[in-house]
Amino acid sequence: MIELIIGTVPKEPPIRLLAMPVPSMVFAFGLELLIVDALRLLGFTSPIRISSVPAGAPLRPGVYSFIEDVCGVDGSGGTEFRQRLNLRYMASKPFRRMLHRLTLFWAGGALAIAAGTTAMIFTLSRNAAYVVGWTVPFGWAAVWTLITMKWVQWSLKIEGRIWSEERRKSTGGV
Numbered sequence: 001m002i003e004l005i006i007g008t009v010p011k012e013p014p015i016r017l018l019a020m021p022v023p024s025m026v027f028a029f030g031l032e033l034l035i036v037d038a039l040r041l042l043g044f045t046s047p048i049r050i051s052s053v054p055a056g057a058p059l060r061p062g063v064y065s066f067i068e069d070v071c072g073v074d075g076s077g078g079t080e081f082r083q084r085l086n087l088r089y090m091a092s093k094p095f096r097r098m099l100h101r102l103t104l105f106w107a108g109g110a111l112a113i114a115a116g117t118t119a120m121i122f123t124l125s126r127n128a129a130y131v132v133g134w135t136v137p138f139g140w141a142a143v144w145t146l147i148t149m150k151w152v153q154w155s156l157k158i159e160g161r162i163w164s165e166e167r168r169k170s171t172g173g174v
Contacts (some may be wrong), residue, residue, distance in 0.1 A: 008130040015126040019133025026137045030110025033062030052082045060089065061099040063106060094159040097124045102148060113140040 002136040007018040036050075040059035047054050051072075064085075072081045088095050117136045121129040 009162060013045065015119055015130050019121045019130045020118070021122070022134055022137045023114045026110045026117075026140075027114035030107045030114060033103050033107035033110070037100065037107070061096070061104040065097075066087065087115055092159060092163075094155065094162055098152070098155040098159075102151070105148070105151075109140065109144050111138055125159040 003021050003024060007013050014174060028073075035174075036059060040061060045056050046053050046059050051068045053065070054062055066135055068082055068085055071077045071080070071085070075081070089099070113136065117132060120132045120136070123129075124132060
């Protein structure tokens with residue numbers, strides 16, 4: 001927002017600055033995911049309420065709150081979705097591992113695309129820089145979303161197999 005406000009004040013707007021809002025947001029997104037996951041791995045608890053995770057509770061992988069809010073609020077899953085997501089997170093090590101890996105995937109990709117886009121903005125012509133700044137991050141997000149969908153489907157199949165095997169072992173092969 002600051003980049004847009006400052007960039008639109010001068011009579012001759014600085015196009016490169018006006019090309020930076022999306023890469024800046026993507027950088028902040030990636031950094032937030034990375035910091036939350038690093039703190040989680042170091043054993044820190046949540047200093048404040050993050051979605052439905054109360055202050056003082058163990059942190060969850062960075063993507064957890066995004067999943068919870070997008071599906072629970074925007075997707076109209078409501079409180080029931082949040083409760084079921086929490087139960088699954090608590091019960092399933094493969095699910096927790098998948099969320100951790102997805103966090104690293106999104107954080108690493110976000111930081112890389114933000115850095116690459118920023119480099120292009122400051123090396124390409126002004127007009128090309130503007131187009132790159134407002135399109136490349138969205139293209140990246142679309143590709144990452146498609147990969148994530150396939151990855152989650154694959155991971156959930158593996159989780160299902162693991163649970164089936166554990167159930168068979170606990171019931172004596174029945």
